[in-house]
Amino acid sequence: MSASWKQLSSQILLLLISCRHINTKTSSPTQPPLAPITPLKTDVRSIVLKGESHTEKMELVNPVNLTLECTWTGNQNKLPNITGYWRKDGEEIQNSRLSVQFHNGQYNIQQVFSIVSEENLGNYSCVFGNEAKISFILEAPQIGEERDKPIISYVGDSAVITCKMDDAKPMPNTWNWYRYNGTEKEQIFVAAEPHHYEIINKERKTRLVVHNLTEADSGLYYCGAVYAIGTTMSHVELKVITFMEPLKPFITIVVEVVVLVAAILLYERSQSKKKATAGDGTTADQKNMLPQGDDNATEGSSSMRQRKV
Amino acid sequence: MPPPAATNLGYTPPDGGWGWAVVFGAFISIGFSYAFPKSLTIYFKEIQEYFSVSYSEIAWVSSVMLASMYAGGPISSMLVNRYGSRPVVLVGGIMVCTGMVLASFGTSIIHLYLCVGVIGGFGLAFNLQPALTIIGTYFQAKRPLANGLAMTGSPVVLFTLAPLNQFLFDSFGWRGSFLILGSIVMNCCVAGALMRPVNKRVQPKPTNESPKRNGGGEEAETVNTGAQSADLLNEDSQTASKGQSNVHKLIDISLFKHRGFLIYLAGNVIMFFGFFAPVVFLAPYAKHLGIDEYSAAFLLSIFALVDMFIRPATGFIGNTKWVRPRIQYFFSFAVSYNGVCHLLCPLASGYLGLVVYAVFFGLAFGMLSALLFEVLMDLVGANRFSSAVGLVTIIECGPVLLGPPLSGALVDIFGDYKYMYYACGVFMLVPGIFFFIMHYYNYKKLDEEQRQSVAVEMKTSEETVELKMNQDDKTVDAADG
Numbered sequence: 001m002s003a004s005w006k007q008l009s010s011q012i013l014l015l016l017i018s019c020r021h022i023n024t025k026t027s028s029p030t031q032p033p034l035a036p037i038t039p040l041k042t043d044v045r046s047i048v049l050k051g052e053s054h055t056e057k058m059e060l061v062n063p064v065n066l067t068l069e070c071t072w073t074g075n076q077n078k079l080p081n082i083t084g085y086w087r088k089d090g091e092e093i094q095n096s097r098l099s100v101q102f103h104n105g106q107y108n109i110q111q112v113f114s115i116v117s118e119e120n121l122g123n124y125s126c127v128f129g130n131e132a133k134i135s136f137i138l139e140a141p142q143i144g145e146e147r148d149k150p151i152i153s154y155v156g157d158s159a160v161i162t163c164k165m166d167d168a169k170p171m172p173n174t175w176n177w178y179r180y181n182g183t184e185k186e187q188i189f190v191a192a193e194p195h196h197y198e199i200i201n202k203e204r205k206t207r208l209v210v211h212n213l214t215e216a217d218s219g220l221y222y223c224g225a226v227y228a229i230g231t232t233m234s235h236v237e238l239k240v241i242t243f244m245e246p247l248k249p250f251i252t253i254v255v256e257v258v259v260l261v262a263a264i265l266l267y268e269r270s271q272s273k274k275k276a277t278a279g280d281g282t283t284a285d286q287k288n289m290l291p292q293g294d295d296n297a298t299e300g301s302s303s304m305r306q307r308k309v
Numbered sequence: 310m311p312p313p314a315a316t317n318l319g320y321t322p323p324d325g326g327w328g329w330a331v332v333f334g335a336f337i338s339i340g341f342s343y344a345f346p347k348s349l350t351i352y353f354k355e356i357q358e359y360f361s362v363s364y365s366e367i368a369w370v371s372s373v374m375l376a377s378m379y380a381g382g383p384i385s386s387m388l389v390n391r392y393g394s395r396p397v398v399l400v401g402g403i404m405v406c407t408g409m410v411l412a413s414f415g416t417s418i419i420h421l422y423l424c425v426g427v428i429g430g431f432g433l434a435f436n437l438q439p440a441l442t443i444i445g446t447y448f449q450a451k452r453p454l455a456n457g458l459a460m461t462g463s464p465v466v467l468f469t470l471a472p473l474n475q476f477l478f479d480s481f482g483w484r485g486s487f488l489i490l491g492s493i494v495m496n497c498c499v500a501g502a503l504m505r506p507v508n509k510r511v512q513p514k515p516t517n518e519s520p521k522r523n524g525g526g527e528e529a530e531t532v533n534t535g536a537q538s539a540d541l542l543n544e545d546s547q548t549a550s551k552g553q554s555n556v557h558k559l560i561d562i563s564l565f566k567h568r569g570f571l572i573y574l575a576g577n578v579i580m581f582f583g584f585f586a587p588v589v590f591l592a593p594y595a596k597h598l599g600i601d602e603y604s605a606a607f608l609l610s611i612f613a614l615v616d617m618f619i620r621p622a623t624g625f626i627g628n629t630k631w632v633r634p635r636i637q638y639f640f641s642f643a644v645s646y647n648g649v650c651h652l653l654c655p656l657a658s659g660y661l662g663l664v665v666y667a668v669f670f671g672l673a674f675g676m677l678s679a680l681l682f683e684v685l686m687d688l689v690g691a692n693r694f695s696s697a698v699g700l701v702t703i704i705e706c707g708p709v710l711l712g713p714p715l716s717g718a719l720v721d722i723f724g725d726y727k728y729m730y731y732a733c734g735v736f737m738l739v740p741g742i743f744f745f746i747m748h749y750y751n752y753k754k755l756d757e758e759q760r761q762s763v764a765v766e767m768k769t770s771e772e773t774v775e776l777k778m779n780q781d782d783k784t785v786d787a788a789d790g
Contacts, residue, residue: 154482157484
């Protein structure tokens with residue numbers, strides 16, 4: 001499905017380039033224009049600006065002919081004519097400058113953009129004579145919950161990394177997983193290493209299971225939600241450590257416990273020895289006071305003894 | 310001056326000295342028992358993803374742990390009756406440690422149920438009962454204060470464990486954290502080492518010359534002379550005259566005929582349905598009202614902080630000469646106050662309203678928790694407390710486990726939290742009023758019995774004096790004759 005969309009979109013792009021002077025990176029002037037198979041949907045977004053600037057976020061899923069309309073109420077000057085132009089990602093779009101009339105108390109400027117692939121997404125701004133600006137941020141649905149802390153796992157164990165698209169947002173077509181190998185994101189293909197990786201996609205959720213971990217598996221992993229318009233990414237870090245790491249604090253604390261228990265019991269023994277040498281006379285108490293760690297029967301054995309007064 | 314409610318111990322409790330070290334040990338044991346299951350919930354999300362199970366399956370780990378802790382009560386009581394507190398706590402600490410270490414190597418969720426849930430839960434039961442029991446052996450006059458201080462362990466340990474668990478999780482993942490938690494929980498063994506069996510050689514009041522017995526010793530030998538009945542002033546005198554069976558040494562089933570115990574049990578069973586649910590649902594309710602996650606978590610911190618300070622304060626108040634003789638009314642007040650608090654909660658609007666509710670709820674919860682076991686000791690006496698608390702916990706097991714899911718069901722059915730709060734409020738207010746009425750009646754009966762036994766004692770001491778005089782006369786006659 002995505003292959004035919006790509007072809008179609010590049011054809012339409014060509015058409016629009018010749019008609020609309022939109023600055024794109026994928027110009028292919030040698031291809032003959034083809035009639036579009038299905039027309040793109042159209043959409044309109046209008047913003048009225050009363051102050052100096054405004055930002056509007058838009059999430060797009062499918063390719064669309066998007067009309068962006070900016071209306072500005074003007075400032076104190078209220079010049080009859082100002083220059084308006086469009087920017088994409090900070091750079092001025094060529095041949096988009098127009099002279100805008102002050103009509104019915106507002107300046108109005110609009111433009112139709114063809115958003116068909118990932119390169120067309122970005123920050124589109126309409127600028128009114130260097131004074132007012134409305135920005136439209138066009139992007140594919142972003143993955144909301146991103147885990148900021150690394151997942152810790154152990155050598156020989158398996159690690160599970162999940163990604164989820166919010167229920168409120170549209171469902172992705174599929175999910176891809178990538179691994180950062182120092183220079184670029186490399187896609188993980190389960191078929192290449194079926195015993196090592198496992199990917200389970202379930203509509204909004206995806207799980208990457210990495211089996212038989214080694215320390216080399218540590219690093220950044222990216223999950224990509226694939227939409228017709230493009231892919232959005234989210235990343236998670238995986239850290240693989242050996243079992244020695246938690247073992248060190250474990251042993252430290254166990255030693256501390258043993259030392260404290262021994263200290264308390266020894267203190268008790270010395271106290272009762274002091275009492276004995278002070279002439280209390282009854283040995284019953286000493287037997288009562290010295291339970292060893294494994295000896296559970298101290299009080300049970302002494303329960304039948306009567307004391308002489 | 311505290312009433313001689315349970316001075317048939319046969320010795321004078323130290324009410325201080327090493328007792329405070331024991332309170333510290335109990336503080337740690339009780340703290341781990343209550344806070345440990347609650348603090349494990351931080352790991353649930355990752356464990357849930359790792360084993361790919363549903364949330365309710367992972368929540369079962371907590372439930373199994375809590376259920377084992379409560380169900381292990383009678384076994385724990387039997388062991389304490391037989392061996393005393395110290396060995397049981399030592400074994401308990403080692404058990405929880407073993408459970409956690411085994412769980413860190415777990416390969417399935419069932420593994421976790423068994424290791425963390427069953428072994429861990431029983432280990433905690435072996436910590437809770439002995440800790441409560443030993444306070445009764447060391448304190449009499451200052452017992453409410455000691456109980457209040459020991460029960461403060463629960464919020465303090467929870468407060469410490471929560472960020473610690475988060476840190477462990479971020480550094481070591483869930484497996485490493487379970488391993489290290491196993492070692493941290495071994496500090497219960499240190500607490501156990503502190504629980505030196507109390508020195509019963511200390512001479513009691515001169516009238517009592519009965520031979521003393523350790524542990525949950527019963528007063529079978531003290532019954533024979535009327536002179537000793539001066540100390541048997543409380544309701545235990547009713548059962549002391551009966552012969553003590555061997556089963557009695559293990560666990561005291563005759564408690565079920567004890568009026569005060571039955572009142573306590575009946576009220577508590579209803580009360581526990583509404584006891585924990587509001588704590589569990591405080592944060593979700595706040596989020597439901599649109600409050601963000603951190604502020605909702607902060608509410609729980611406020612609650613825990615207020616709880617922490619009110620427990621020793623309640624213990625102190627319970628110790629004063631105005632409250633101690635009628636401490637059951639104080640407890641009834643605490644239960645009713647909880648109920649009123651929950652009934653008024655739906656009126657709280659916005660974040661500030663919820664903060665106010667959290668403060669009042671913290672007060673109520675802390676008061677109730679500090680008195681929960683003190684009033685049981687007051688009713689049945691320190692000798693039978695061990696068995697009593699074992700029986701109470703296993704019967705409370707049901708409401709404790711069913712309470713939160715039932716409340717959750719209420720929330721799901723009505724889609725609104727206020728019905729759950731109304732239900733919890735009712736579940737606490739009704740037992741509160743029940744306690745007030747029943748204890749009024751109970752105190753009247755106790756005063757009556759006290760008057761009666763004083764009269765009996767006077768009569769028997771008169772008779773023994775007469776008997777002695779007759780014997781003297783006879784010997785004089787014999788010597789003469």
